[in-house]
Amino acid sequence: MLVSGMTRPRPVRGATLNGESTRFNLPQTEADGDWLDARDAIDGAAPRLRTTVTVERARTIISRNASPDIPFDRSINPYRGCEHGCIYCFARPSHAFHDLSPGLDFESRLFAKPDAAALLRAELAKPGYSARPMALGTNTDPYQPIEADWRITRGIIEVLAETNHPLTITTKSDRVIRDLDLLAPMAAKGLAAVAMSITSLDPKIAATLEPRAPHPERRLAAVSALAAAGVPVYVSIAPVIPAITDHEIEHLIARAAQAGARFAFFIPVRLPWEVAPLFRAWLDAHFPDRAGKVMATIQSIRGGRDNDPGFGSRMKGQGPWADLLKTRFDIAVRKHGLNAERVGLRCDLFRAPQGPQGELF
Template sequence: MVSDFSDPFPSDDVPAVPDDEAAAPAAARRGRGAVGNVAHRFDTDSRRAIDDGWQGGGPEPEFEPPPLRTTVAVERARRIMSRNDSPDIPFDRSINPYRGCEHGCVYCFARPTHAYLGLSPGLDFETRLVAKANAVEALRAELSRPGYRVDVLSLGAATDVYQPIEREWKLTRGLLELLLETGHPLSIVTKGATVERDLDLFARLAARRLLAVYLTITTLDAAVARKLEPRAAAPWRRLEAIRALSAAGVPVGVSVAPVIPFITDDQLERVLEAAREAGAQAAFYTVLRLPWEVEPVFTNWLEAHYPDRKARVMHCIESLRGGRHNDPRFGTRMRGEGIWADLIRQRFARAVRAAGYSQQRIELDTTQFVPPRRDVKRRADGDAPQLALF
């Protein structure tokens, strides 16, 4: 990938790049999920945090650091579509127009991808974002290749395409317009209420059986959600988004993901029932997984918010993951194994039947695709395409 800036994140605008914060007490940051930056696997330097007495405990009032600003760097992607051959997920291609995600979900499996940028999967992941400004043009080029074969495309498989910066950048809307133009089927998974902005395009895509939208709801407990995913839409707003999508004729489902033992698992049945009442047709779930640097981000968060539950939560995760904190094997990484995994599976199946869901996945039409014209260029103002004269 090519960035427009050699150093898009000036050091005086954002927190220092990863520190080892094990020596300092974990403390929540207002409006952020991670409680700090964690070292990543590509780090060449090692740092140790030291308490100099200004973090509380002395005669002075406890110090609260200022809120962290969100910064956005610009990148021009050579290719925008990612491929996978995982048997655990129902699609083999996806697009992520943004790197990092301001929603700040502490459990996000995509956090380790920030390490490829030399940034921390902790606070950096949710404050130092990247927008792939040419996402629409890059997708047009890929869809127009002679050898392209159509299948369902997932928007936002790693980072949320309706995170707050989409309101300004509108990359997701541009991608939707192109996919509608070409008759390409797609699915979206999101926690963002901004999804309602694109109801006009959704209705046209849905009328042709080209679209499925899933709202992720981990819990209906607003206090837990505020700590767990601080800048995502509130749980009740996600239910309202399901209701609005359903009313517009858009096939919509609910993703209960991830199920976190002793944090959100008690909400499984309530979420499924509420989402079905709002109009969700389909439902699926995953259990928490902690690949790479997600583990220290999550354990630091537990220490800050639920220190009394930390040992209990981690022991249950070990039970789900064959004695480890993460199990990357296909077939078990999404659902886990053992007694706890079986219990969650049975509870989910029973709740889905009781609520009256018709299916787990929404089927889409893959026969309408027409490759985009290769001679289409963007207007100078970027608002609409125009045909090339020569």
């Protein structure tokens, strides 16, 4: 169903429209619900959108990268798409590779990889495999709501725990504490660390910015639980959005330290490819009073554009606004004693998986 431009927010969804892929000539479509969704529409409001999950039979599970400004060279993505619906998510454009929209499709039409643990076991058993920290949560959240039923992330961690393989996790969900029985023993060996992403402590802002992610207080509670279990915890203030969340930097760092986090980092908002028009539409729907100011400030950080893809600068930004954000962040971190040490995960304990699958390689 073609739409000319839907700007009215759907209930508990991030994107206000489905958006158009400018790279693959994907037509702009509205993600359809079923007849129950249509029945739920009241007084002309957009119907609720149901989430669907498609099984993806991947042939490999470890993704490699050589980016000079990313602190890991391998990662695993148990899912494609993310129901959290964060409007700024830089992974949204990846849905265009499946002829799906980076907009509403990204957060409602998901893909799951149930064979992930078996594929990982096979890849770790290959001759010559050398362990380096494996990153989870680098594209979409490994603890998004469907993980409660699919448990793919837990299966991956079980293999990494069995083989003493180092692991980092980035998530917005307190569901991570479900797996403390695996993560705490790994952390005791120097094999695990978790980064909890908290962009705002304001429930109203969080509800529109990342509508299906857990409440910020639940995330802080998860930080406390992880820290109490001996798991090194980072708080990721990413992204920082000028004129919407930047005023919270100092308070976020204070609360993170109070909860037991030992480290923190931030990234100014990035708007690659199809994310920029989705973000602009979101601003028009939720913050029309300051949309122009927000985009002008973002462009000042990104060299006059909506996005700067350059290595290094894409993570830090440039210009007076970027410098001010960094100065404020550095002062707050020093005040609360964060980032005072370095945590290096151990790679020397790795042992290739044993058993019939391992013996094939």
